[in-house]
Amino acid sequence: MNTVFSNFSNAKITEKSLNSVWFDLFKSSDEVLMATGYVSNDAVKELHRILELNNQIQKIDLLVGMHYLEGFSLPQYNSLCELHNFLCSSQRGNVYVSQFVKFHGKMYSFKNQNKFDGLIGSANLTCFWDNLERTYETMLHLNEQESAFKLRKNIQQTIHKLGTPINQANEPTIFIPHNVHLENCLGVEKVDLNKVNMLFKQPAQYQFSIPIKTKERSNLNCFFGKGRIDQRGFIKPRSWYEVELIVSNKITRLDGYPYNKEFTVITDDGWKFQCNTNGDFAKNFRSKEDLKTLGKWIKGRLEANDCLQTGEPVTEETLRKYGNDHFEFRSTDNPDIWLLSFKGNK
Structure with missing residues (x-):
């Protein structure tokens, strides 16, 4: 014991x-x-x-x-x-x-x-x-x-x-709101929205529009990819909120893009966490400590707007319902802080 x-x-x-x-x-x-x-x-x-x-x-x-x-x-x-x-x-x-x-x-x-x-x-x-x-x-x-x-x-x-x-219990008639609580996550801070609005109003020296890819087993759909197999053959699937953005080298080679660097992102709804770019041509855009941080922010917004159900793939139709298929990524006057936006029309 x-x-x-x-x-x-x-x-x-x-x-x-x-x-x-x-x-x-x-x-x-x-x-x-x-x-x-x-x-x-x-x-x-x-x-x-x-x-x-x-x-x-x-x-x-x-x-x-x-x-x-x-x-x-x-x-x-x-x-x-x-x-x-x-x-x-x-x-x-x-x-x-x-x-x-x-x-x-x-x-x-x-x-x-x-x-x-x-x-x-x-x-x-x-x-x-x-x-x-x-x-x-x-x-x-x-x-x-x-x-x-x-x-x-x-x-x-x-x-x-x-x-x-559960199939013999009376089905609930009222459901509580679904929410992904980023405030409970390690390495995530809440930023005052007045400060966020001021940052997004400032002109940016560098600004990039990153398309969202809906490949079946990668990007936002890592959950459906090959799981991790141990020596005994046990398969541990990827987490539902585990994501990484695969960014084209047409974007990563542009002047000012944070190429194989670590930096802080502040999102349009006021969350602050660490990210990095790595891999060939700095193609991987990830949250630094845990891939689920970025995934909770992205998929959580899709779920909260009733555009995505847990366990379903992110598709072109998912993004159409949400009203956005791009991330806006822009610099600030601090080279270590970047702004990330993913606003829908709902």
Whole structure:
């Protein structure tokens, strides 16, 4: 038995981070039980894709404890229903909701043949897919068989007593707004909109219009690309919000373009984070610390305007509905700060 921590910068306590411990247990399991308070729609969609790509995980039961009484967003609810239907149709488990009481626990049980492990502590399911969240989590890892098996039994009892299969619970009639909260992300700052407006009113020495490419497995659609395969053959798909802009060398070779450089971007809606350009001819335009930062900003806007559903590819029709198929990228009087705009007509 030992504790594991998020190990964010300046607070590294354990040798391995909570995320790596959780995922190592998850991908080596044949059965997983999960009882969590909250989930995000993208985490559910990524879990769904993992199960599609990896048959060695034979069974998953998931209890979502808070959303039924506090409210689902429509994408969140749809993602859970789709996951439940997939699990049922393949006889691999169920998704449950707590209809009559809010369940705020976070308990996970992993079975690998006859070996059991458990995690109990503070982390919701979303934590294990999203490394951008600022929240520092800690959990107790139970690897002694008696205690790990007891936790497994407790999770089974919790699901049995509190859980209703999501397709048997009354469908919500009211959904809460869907929002991607960049303010909770590491390395992202909110900028006063008055300052943003002043910056965008200033003349720019350099300005570039970057077309948005809708290739099936890259750019904004990395989620559908080839996943990362470990030595045992386990496939971890790309994150839903993972993106990179592939910029033509007709643009990157123009005078003033930040060629293979790091810089700060301030967006038209007031977010500030680090980006860089790299690769052949500086073709890759990415958020620096995590590719999901830029992806949350771009895809989050498409989702918030009902132009994109989680798990669907970004297409020409997506951009037509949004009303924009270009990013505007412009300089400021500070060579290390650039402005990025992606305004739609909705």
